[in-house]
Every structure is written in structure tokens, then in C-alpha cells.
Amino acid sequence: MEPGEPREPQEPREPGPGAETAAAPPKPQNAVTIAVSSRALFRMDEEQRIYTEQGVEEYVRYQLEHENEPFSPGPAFPFVKVREQFLRYPGLTLASPGSSTSFPDLFIERFCMTGGNSPICYLKAYHTNLYLSADAEKVREAIDEGIAAATIFSPSRDVVVSQSQLRVAFDGDAVLFSDESERIVKAHGLDRFFEHEKAHENKPLAQGPLKGFLEALGRLQKKFYSKGLRLECPIRTYLVTARSAASSGARALKTLRSWGLETDEALFLAGAPKGPLLEKIRPHIFFDDQMFHVAGAQEMGTVAAHVPYGVAQTPRRTAPAKQAPSAQ
Secondary structure (H helix, E strand, O other): OOOOOOOOOOOOOOOOOOOOHHHOOOOHHHOOOEEEOHHHHEEOHHHHHHHHHHOHHHHHHHHHHOOOOOOEEOOOHHHHHHHHHHOOOOOEEEEEOOOOOOOOOOOOOEEEEOOOOOOHHHOOOOOOOEEEEOOHHHHHHHHHOOOOEEEEEOOOOOOOOOOOOEEEEEOOEOOOEOOHHHHHHHHHOHHHHHHHHHHOOOOOOOEOOOHHHHHHHHHHHHHHHOOOOHHHOOEEEEEEEOOOOOOOHHHHHHHHHHOOOOOOEEEEOOOOOOHHHHHHHOOOEEEEOOHHHHHHHHHOOOOEEEOOOOOOOOOOOOOOOOOOOOOO
């Protein structure tokens, strides 16, 4: 039950003649590190119930009695699993206050077990590019620290996703971009928003909380593009936005271009529901700042993650709900 000590990153060694280049881990700046809480990666409903109804000591006893029994996959599992299959070094950190170490079919190299305390303070030390959790308060805490983070939700039904290509879908405003434009809509309405976007079409939007994660994925994609393998790249990204292509889409695309970024597909829905389109894309994860769109994606079988950032968010709770030590 002792908290796990973070491992020091190791510099890769130069391979000798005939040696596999996979013999050494990548430098942090060349990897994409995903930190996942235990309740995001696995289904832990029973553990959470025991903690809530019977307390922490009974919860610890139950965990120890079942520590060699693999968990069932949770909402983040398909996203993490397919990523591991095509990257030799998955860069996966289990960031949790818990203690169980039984993981079905996954190689998790680094652990962050904090004995009931928040793991957020360690995420930067792990060079985390994305933090996924089932605990909204922890996600807010991570975003406040400048770390890309989202609260992940299970879909209402299971949908088969690709096992050979990682598909990641992003909303635009308050996810990849700042909430500047959403503030205009909220304060002045859609007509003023359209006028504002037209007047500022060539002015890039400020970055949002997940811009850095798209950037990290883009670095991996460019390794394939540079070898003429764009169509064979095992990562595919999507911009799925309520913006209209005719009235406000240009600024979103020009902003990405100004950052040196792109998405493989850009889908402008002009306010239409996102769920049906996501059902066709079948992404491993979809990020949005509005729970309305998260719920719509869940209903159509998409693993959706809420990014609690920007003007659309409800006020924070003053008394967070009781959470089990390993049930973030």
C-alpha cells in the first residue's frame, strides 16, 4: 500500500550494429504520455459502492482480497489499447490514489499511487500530454495546472471501433481553441458572433486546453507523413464543431494552420447534433466542452470526454462528492 515512486526518465542509448532501435525508451519530448485514472481505465462500480457504503478500511480489504483478479475494461480502455498496439512505447501512466495492479492485456510501465491524495501534482513530472479521469474535480484541477484533461464517460451502448487506427475527435471552441467566440454568443447572440468571426477571420484564436494534445498527436503523424505514408498513418484526427462552414469555419481552419497543425477531417455542423456523425466516425474518444454534446455522443455509442473549460461551464461545487481512493 506504499505510494509508488515515479521512475526517472532514461536517455535512450545509441543502438549497436543490428540492434533494435526499440531497445531504449523515447525521450519525453518524443513520446505521447497519457495519464489515466483507474476508474477511467477500468470498471470499478463495486469498489466505489463498497467505499461509499462501508468506508475506506473495507474498501482496502476488498482491494487486497481481489488484487489478482483483472478488472473489466472501462471507457478509456479501447483508446489506450489501440494506442499501445501501434506505438512501441505506449507512454501510459496509471495516475491513481489506489493500489490494485491487475490489468487485463495492458502494459502499464509507470504507476502513480498516492495513498488517497490527489495525483495531479505529479502529472507534469511525468510529462503528461493528456489526463483522463472519472473525477470532474481532479480534471478541473489538472486544467488549472495547464494540463490537457477531460472527464471520460462510458457510452450507452457498445460500438466496435478500429483496432488498427487511433481515431480522436475534438470540438473546436473551448477545447482546441479558447472560449473567446462562445463568450460573444453568450453575451450578444449568434448574429453578433457571425459578425465578429467575419471581422476577425484572419486573427488566430487563442489556444484552448487540448491544443497541446493535438500538437503531440501531430508530431507522431508527421513521422509517417515525412515517409510518404499519410494514408497509412495509424492516427486520424477530426474537428467536429457546431460552427458553420460558410459563416465561421474559416477562422477555425486558419487558426490551426497558424499553429502549424491540422486535422485529417474537419466537419462543420452549423448547430446540428454531433452524435449521428460521431456514430459514423467511430472515434475512440471525443472531446467537447458542453455536456449536451457529450450526452448526445454517449447515446450513439461514442466514448465521450467532457472538457470543463470556458464560459459554458456550470459553477464549481463547493462540496465535492466522496470518492474512493482509487476511483477517480
